[in-house]
Amino acid sequence: MALLIAMARGRTWRVAGRFWIVCCLALWTSRAPAAEPAPSAEYQIKAVFLFNFAQFVEWPARAFADARAPLVIGILGDDPYGAYLDDLVKGEKIGERPLVVRRYRDLAEVAGCHVLFVSRSESDRFPRILSSLKGQSVLTVSDADTFSREGGMIRFVADNGKIRLGINVEAAKACGLIISSKIIRPATIVTAGKD
Amino acid sequence: MRFKDIPIRRKLMTMVLGTSGVVLFVTCATFVSYEFLTYRRTAVRELSTLGAIIATQSTGAVAFDNPRDATEILSALNAEGHIEVACLFDKQGRLFARFPASAPDGDFPAAPVGNGYRFVAGRLEGFTPLVQVEGSGSLGTLYLRSDMRAMYDRLRLYAGIALLVTVISSLVAYVLSRFFQGQISRPILALADTAKAVSDRRDYSVRATKDGADELGLLTEAFNHMLAQIQEQNAVLEKRVRERTAELEAANDELEAFGSSAAHDLRTPLRAIQGFTEILLDPRAGELPPTAKRYVGLIRDGSTQMSQLIADLLSFSKLGRQDLTRQPVPIERLCQEILREMESGYGGRRVEIQVDRLPDIYADPALMRVVLVNLLSNAAKYSRTRDPALIKVGVMRQNDGVNPVFYVQDNGVGFDMNYAGKLFGVFQRLHLPHEFEGTGVGLATVRRIVERHGGKIWAEATPDAGATFFFTLPGG
Numbered sequence: 103m104a105l106l107i108a109m110a111r112g113r114t115w116r117v118a119g120r121f122w123i124v125c126c127l128a129l130w131t132s133r134a135p136a137a138e139p140a141p142s143a144e145y146q147i148k149a150v151f152l153f154n155f156a157q158f159v160e161w162p163a164r165a166f167a168d169a170r171a172p173l174v175i176g177i178l179g180d181d182p183y184g185a186y187l188d189d190l191v192k193g194e195k196i197g198e199r200p201l202v203v204r205r206y207r208d209l210a211e212v213a214g215c216h217v218l219f220v221s222r223s224e225s226d227r228f229p230r231i232l233s234s235l236k237g238q239s240v241l242t243v244s245d246a247d248t249f250s251r252e253g254g255m256i257r258f259v260a261d262n263g264k265i266r267l268g269i270n271v272e273a274a275k276a277c278g279l280i281i282s283s284k285i286i287r288p289a290t291i292v293t294a295g296k297d
Numbered sequence: 298m299r300f301k302d303i304p305i306r307r308k309l310m311t312m313v314l315g316t317s318g319v320v321l322f323v324t325c326a327t328f329v330s331y332e333f334l335t336y337r338r339t340a341v342r343e344l345s346t347l348g349a350i351i352a353t354q355s356t357g358a359v360a361f362d363n364p365r366d367a368t369e370i371l372s373a374l375n376a377e378g379h380i381e382v383a384c385l386f387d388k389q390g391r392l393f394a395r396f397p398a399s400a401p402d403g404d405f406p407a408a409p410v411g412n413g414y415r416f417v418a419g420r421l422e423g424f425t426p427l428v429q430v431e432g433s434g435s436l437g438t439l440y441l442r443s444d445m446r447a448m449y450d451r452l453r454l455y456a457g458i459a460l461l462v463t464v465i466s467s468l469v470a471y472v473l474s475r476f477f478q479g480q481i482s483r484p485i486l487a488l489a490d491t492a493k494a495v496s497d498r499r500d501y502s503v504r505a506t507k508d509g510a511d512e513l514g515l516l517t518e519a520f521n522h523m524l525a526q527i528q529e530q531n532a533v534l535e536k537r538v539r540e541r542t543a544e545l546e547a548a549n550d551e552l553e554a555f556g557s558s559a560a561h562d563l564r565t566p567l568r569a570i571q572g573f574t575e576i577l578l579d580p581r582a583g584e585l586p587p588t589a590k591r592y593v594g595l596i597r598d599g600s601t602q603m604s605q606l607i608a609d610l611l612s613f614s615k616l617g618r619q620d621l622t623r624q625p626v627p628i629e630r631l632c633q634e635i636l637r638e639m640e641s642g643y644g645g646r647r648v649e650i651q652v653d654r655l656p657d658i659y660a661d662p663a664l665m666r667v668v669l670v671n672l673l674s675n676a677a678k679y680s681r682t683r684d685p686a687l688i689k690v691g692v693m694r695q696n697d698g699v700n701p702v703f704y705v706q707d708n709g710v711g712f713d714m715n716y717a718g719k720l721f722g723v724f725q726r727l728h729l730p731h732e733f734e735g736t737g738v739g740l741a742t743v744r745r746i747v748e749r750h751g752g753k754i755w756a757e758a759t760p761d762a763g764a765t766f767f768f769t770l771p772g773g
């Protein structure tokens with residue numbers, strides 16, 4: 103208000119102008135850093151699925167430091183979920199374990215993760231990623247078309263507007279992961295080498 | 298009929314059937330009541346269990362947005378038969394899958410409300426959360442609604458079974474009780490029959506068969522023992538009776554022999570007295586002085602009386618030894634006969650006779666004649682002072698209505714009832730000899746005859762107003 107009055111009077115124009123610039127900058131910077139739009143409906147569903155995997159998969163005891171160690175959902179590559187996934191898992195628990203979301207830019211960064219969503223952006227690096235993760239109890243999930251072929255465990259498959267799962271049970275078992283029959287049954291069973 | 302009076306067999310069977318019926322009824326009633334009282338709890342528990350099972354199955358389908366799969370899982374509820382509707386809500390509370398697949402939205406609640414199952418408007422409904430991992434949030438909610446027909450069907454079934462079991466068990470109980478009651482009743486009935494036979498036939502040689510060593514066996518033994526005792530006592534008594542009778546008969550015989558010989562012996566001197574007094578009184582022997590004549594006359598009277606007395610005594614004693622020959626005797630005619638014979642002895646005085654219609658009786662005719670002669674002549678004698686003398690012979694029914702009671706009534710001098718006991722005694726006289734002659738044997742004779750016929754004789758009188766003699770003759 104005072105600013106406007108000052109502007110109207112014109113006497114302290116330079117002061118008001120500087121004040122304005124400062125205000126705009128403040129407003130600009132006060133917005134969320136890297137403010138992405140909310141993910142699409144498709145990715146909202148996939149986010150829920152990622153969260154739900156934690157309930158329908160059993161990890162071996164060695165995958166966790168202790169009973170209260172958090173269950174980590176990792177995103178490798180471009181993050182299509184944004185804050186939506188974080189909000190989704192905030193405050194939720196799997197039994198005693200809290201849930202944590204981590205983002206990785208690089209394969210090397212991936213450590214101590216339980217569910218890893220490998221983004222489409224990493225498609226060409228799938229073989230390398232998957233082979234390096236062999237032996238670790240990480241549930242690998244992606245929606246890239248070639249994922250299952252390369253040995254990924256769960257692939258999101260779009261089907262008539264619904265998202266289905268293509269599950270490579272063998273690959274999961276090989277890493278010591280037990281996937282509940284409740285999600286295997288309606289899903290498509292895939293083996294490496296096929297889609 | 299009181300329970301006590303029902304025959305033993307039926308009593309036993311009634312008791313067994315009654316007891317088993319009551320037991321069955323109590324058991325079945327308790328069972329059915331318990332079921333009824335707990336059916337609500339049972340229904341809730343069962344539906345909760347079903348809900349838990351379906352919920353567990355459905356977690357995956359709801360978590361991974363698979364309504365087709367979820368619908369398929371719900372369709373398994375068809376097998377339960379009593380689920381009206383069921384549906385799954387997703388995490389956001391939206392209707393995700395339904396059963397039956399064709400049910401309209403209105404059949405389902407708008408959103409999940411609470412947890413657990415309750416009775417609402419006669420139906421059981423409620424929610425179960427879908428939880429995959431203990432402690433994690435729910436992935437959705439299952440809604441079930443059941444009609445109560447299952448419970449009602451079951452209760453009806455139980456009631457039906459109870460009824461069937463009751464009927465069958467009653468039949469079995471009936472058969473078994475019929476068979477087993479014999480164990481108790483047969484020995485009792487046998488004993489009862491024996492007792493009845495013994496008392497009916499008075500045959501104390503019968504014995505009951507002992508069957509088993511229980512209380513009934515003891516009873517049978519005691520019964521037999523009693524019978525033996527009765528037999529024994531009977532034998533003893535009969536022996537005694539025979540002995541006494543023999544003694545009595547011997548004494549009687551002695552007495553009678555003595556009596557008749559005495560009477561005969563008495564007659565001899567009596568005849569001498571009578572003979573010589575006749576001679577003395579005969580004018581051909583010479584006239585006696587008047588005083589002497591008078592004295593001799595008195596001697597003669599006395600001896601005549603004595604002769605009569607002896608004759609009466611003789612006939613009285615003969616009675617004891619005579620046999621009775623019973624025949625139908627027309628009493629009425631006999632009375633009239635005797636009365637006609639007596640007419641000549643009245644000496645001109647007025648005697649009015651009345652003889653009623655008298656039934657014939659079955660008795661010894663000669664002895665009856667003696668009785669009637671005695672009674673009628675007594676009646677005439679003791680009413681000699683009356684003018685007119687009234688003699689009535691009649692009959693009336695006794696209290697027992699069986700034996701007729703005959704009576705001979707006069708309006709003579711009567712007697713004092715205080716001395717009635719002496720009336721029928723031998724040589725007993727209630728009047729002085731100068732008033733009325735008599736030997737005092739007549740009535741004793743009459744009583745003996747009447748009692749030998751099995752009857753009774755008694756008399757009632759008022760001094761100076763007449764007497765009535767009653768007698769009965771059973772077998773008439």
